[in-house]
């Protein structure tokens with residue numbers, strides 16, 4: 001034991017010690033094997049070679065252990081120097097309990113590893129093994145579900161809130177896009193809901209049970225874009241993974257690929273993207289094989305692609321390929337009629353997170369309408385969140401609460417200096433109606449039939465209105 005913890009050997013078992021203990025371990029085990037620093041087999045006993053079904057025990061010597069036992073973790077022990085005690089190894093439908101230990105030379109360098117099969121008959125360990133198996137199965141199922149969820153959508157069409165003519169037109173086109181397989185181009189400023197809409201289109205399309213993969217072209221360094229899109233073949237360059245790294249196209253196979261900020265794509269990649277869309281196959285980096293892919297592309301941009309085509313920074317052929325159906329999403333300042341609805345939804349979401357109840361008064365909505373929202377709905381959400389956090393116990397957000405948190409930048413505000421007093425909509429409408437009726441009666445010298453005609457209403461409706469006004 002002195003040697004095990006002696007000053008020359010702080011790291012663990014020496015070769016000498018292993019050799020001394022080996023006969024004991026070997027006898028107690030159902031098989032034993034040793035490998036060198038390169039994970040090549042240096043020794044294997046006959047019980048292990050029988051267990052493995054090796055025809056020629058001697059031929060195994062000198063071979064990489066993975067070639068003989070593909071499931072082995074001995075190379076890992078040699079690499080890390082960490083023993084693996086009581087590990088369950090599945091080998092050709094049998095479960096073996098294996099202990100693997102590294103051993104060291106006198107200088108403390110790893111020289112190799114030894115492994116002992118402690119049980120080949122797991123009968124006595126049945127409860128443990130079945131628990132291991134069921135946990136393993138649960139883990140695999142959870143991983144699969146998680147991966148699927150990560151590639152599934154959060155939004156459906158109902159999440160694109162709005163009832164203004166602009167919002168309704170967006171939804172009409174989105175439904176049209178969902179029912180067909182065409183490429184869609186979403187145009188809109190930042191925060192207008194391009195990603196919400198892309199996910200919504202996917203979730204109503206026939207691809208909804210397949211992956212939705214989003215990629216923001218502007219967020220990826222230019223030199224990594226190609227690998228990110230098309231994948232990397234095993235060992236394509238120094239440092240590349242030994243396994244194939246799938247690109248976004250392969251990940252989205254069968255489903256939808258959302259290309260956000262497509263206007264930021266460099267020209268050489270535009271050419272490659274066009275080829276993939278035309279041919280339906282990708283060629284991973286460093287590979288000479290093509291992989292067929294079936295992907296529906298939804299692209300989005302906040303840039304003016306037509307101007308980019310004119311100045312040569314965007315390919316027109318790619319533009320036409322991506323823009324089979326165009327969905328322009330109006331900025332929030334052009335659909336202020338949706339503010340009330342949006343506030344209701346966003347406040348509900350935000351107040352849930354803050355664990356408080358909140359509403360907004362009409363005057364609060366009118367205050368929001370005085371701003372021109374360069375960050376659109378994302379910014380609206382932030383403003384509401386700030387207003388709620390600043391208000392003492394949530395409650396009803398009034399104009400004051402909103403003005404306290406609205407950004408003061410001049411580009412953002414529309415006539416913020418003197419907000420007009422807010423009146424009840426019903427009062428404003430009643431007044432306008434009375435004025436119109438009065439004007440019509442003056443114009444027709446009191447002839448009610450002609451006045452009704454001028455106003456575009458029936459005589460009986462005019463009589464009803466006059467009765468209410470008197």
Ligand SMILES: Nc1ncnc2c1ncn2[C@@H]1O[C@H](COP(=O)(O)OP(=O)(O)OP(=O)(O)O)[C@@H](O)[C@H]1O
Pocket residue numbers: 159160161162188189190191192193194195196197260302345377378381
């Ligand atoms: N019509 C909408 N109804 C409800 N919430 C919306 C709507 N549009 C956007 N949002 C919300 O606004 C935020 C921004 O939306 P999204 O990320 O889809 O915008 P975007 O146009 O893709 O922005 P960017 O171009 O900056 O990526 C999200 O929190 C989203 O939930």
